[in-house]
Amino acid sequence: MADAALNRAEREELERLRAQAARSGGVGRGARWTGAVVLLVLSAVLALLATVTVFARNEILDTDRFVDNMEPLLDDDDVRAAVAARVSTAVTEALDVEALIAEAIDAVQTRGAPDVLSRLAGPLASGVDSFIDKQVHTVVYSDQFTELWRQANRTAHAALVAILTGEQGRALAVQGQNLVLDLGPVVERVKDRMVDAGFDLAERIPAVSVTFTLATSDAFPKLQVATALLNAAAWALPIAALALLAAGVALAPVRRRGLLLGVVFTAGAMFALWGALVIGRSVYLAALSGSVQSPDAAGAVYDALTRYLLAGAQTLAVLALIVALACWLLGPGRAATGTRSLARGARDALARVLTRAGLTFGPVGGAVQRFRRPVEFLAVIVGLLWIVLWRHPGVSGVVTVAIVVAVFVAFVEVVARVGRGAPEAAPE
Template sequence: MSDAFGKPAGGSTPAGDAAPGPAPDAALTADERAELERLRAQVAARRRRIGWRSPLAVLLILVGCVLMPLSVVGVWARNQVTDTDRFVANVTPLAADPSVQNAVADRVTAEIFRYVDVAAITRQTVDLLAERGLSPLVANQLRGLSVPLAGAIRGFVRDKVGEVVSSDRFQGAWVTAVRVAHEQMVAALSGEGSRSVSVSQGVVSINLGAFVAAAKDGLVSAGFTAAERVPNVSPQFEVFSSRDLARAQDAYRLLERVGTALPFVAIGLILLGVYVAPGHRRALVGAGLGVAASMLLLGIVITLLRTAYLDRLPGTVSATTAATVFDTLVRFIRAGLRTVLVVGLVVAAAAFFTGPSATAVRTRHGFHTGIGWLRQHGEAAGLRTGPVGTWVHANLTILRLALVALAGLVFVFIDRPTGKDVLVLAALLVVGLAILEFLARPPHPEPAPTPAGPV
């Protein structure tokens, strides 16, 4: 028997014909259909949000990573201008550097012998002795010794000046002069110049008048009274020279103005990008790696600038001394970029290993398994945490967050943190988390009663 549509009664179909599947929504009730439409609307809205959030997050994080190197340089420039102690700490090692000491000693010695002509003094002395009856043969021999005698005296003077320059007195005078001349140095870096530190035709030079006077007093005290002929002079010691100094000074002034706000802008953009991103953890991993890469790029740029600067030095400037001065001035930048680089890598690693990837899950599983093995063997040896372990297990999440917050506070309050400090804090944080896992003892559930017979 067939129904009105020609199909066999009972819902059977002829052999070889495929049974048509029911429509997806045909068997749904009104409530189920409403729930399906609501879920479809949520999925569509989520897709629309992801559509604009991902590019915006990438843009924000990228701009923040680009601003991070400028922030490091800006903070350095700002500290050199506003913090006298940091500025003095930055340039004080120059006084103890052998290459700088040798260059200063050579410059001071040359300045002294501009006014003390030993050969001329020797000839005048021999002529005077000849007039008073000295044998002509002896006088001629003495005249022939004037050149070697001048070289020997020059070596003596150079040694005495070197002793003065390498003494604690010189280093103390250097520190005092640097501290007093801080404002003048800032004026020189900004292109304004001063009496103590001047900028002329792309060359930064320091006034050595005070050091010439100290060397003069030392020579006179040592018996070399000819040094009294040296007047009160102010020779210039060239320590920095570059054809691009004007542009560097413009960049310095710009960074000095924005040095305070730029780090907060960069960090704020990165955090906003992580917040806007659909996947916060993945965005945090990318942000950490991006910050580390930007610091690596900054290090490469500093190295290239150093090479270009040394290649453009004029012949009057010692390359060794100039390299020492450059490395001393940028050492705080290098220390800062290393710290930020390590922070970026630590943040990226923490975000990755707390994520749902297979590697992260296996790592956490191995960590928990190892801690559990230690806990079991400790309990077997009589080491039980008791109610403390139960309380730690009940508040484990809060304790973890508190430990992370404590590590963050310690990092914030460290004066001039280094990359080593970051690694030590990260290692201590991991050890602290492991101790919490070891102490956390889940309460043992009561065993289920065994049924007396078949139910």
């Protein structure tokens, strides 16, 4: 009616202003989405970097977690076999078995033994080698070795920290591009066992340093520089990732959709990290080809060193997908609204059953009805804190927490319905 009272010029001006307003509104909305997507992508990238950095801080610079990381290697037969082979070689070289046999035969021949005795040098040396192998395997596959391995790794961790902070350790050291562990204590234990078994010549074995390569990388020399920033980055990167996620969601014209995009990007980053670890294993073993005695043992070491990083990537990916599912369920789509309608009907039906049974929850039901939204929000926050404070929740832990929170929220909804009076069923 108001438009009818306008003359032609005024009506044209009004249409022009309406078109200009529509265009400016569209441009502004598009710019906001572009900015939001950029922030959300950066947040996902920082989340990936934060996952790696926190892993490095918690698993490499923390003694207990480092020892836990290396614990699975005790149950790996390939690792034990590689250690046994390395220690046997060290003991044999330290004794110089062939020289000892030759010395013994010469001593006997000077006392009149026949020259044919020298033909026994080979079988005698083989017998000594077999005896050494047996004693080494007895130690390596015993509970004594388990304790030696744990102590070696615990001692080595202090040396690792010293290396990363610029000091060279003794139990663990960087030799070129190799991170090596000193197995000298294992050799000492084998020496003691051989002496106890009556092989007194083992007393000649000097204190030796026997290195066992744990990992090889050209990054080791650069780690000392990076360590100075590690502690700060372990705190700064997660905070920055969350800040960018919050900024991206706030900038998005539709915040629910912005959060959905943000967590999907984060899940994608975690899956990318997961894939990189799988590919990195193949690259790592290919780089070691021909330089290690047991590729299977090297693979086991890689798996042990990266297992918590892989678990962290999997955990964050599943958590992001759960949040994405929640965002979708809260959306306007037909499937989402249908799902919410079914859930609402189920809660109403349960509330009617409880009301008819006389279970009204008293004043608690009324309080829950008034404050159900804050209570549900608090439940979500507690669930997130539960996951954060859980040392290694894993995928199963995240799913368990999500189920517990969902069940609690559903229970709050039912109690709130009972508190305000359950709705009557629709007549058939």
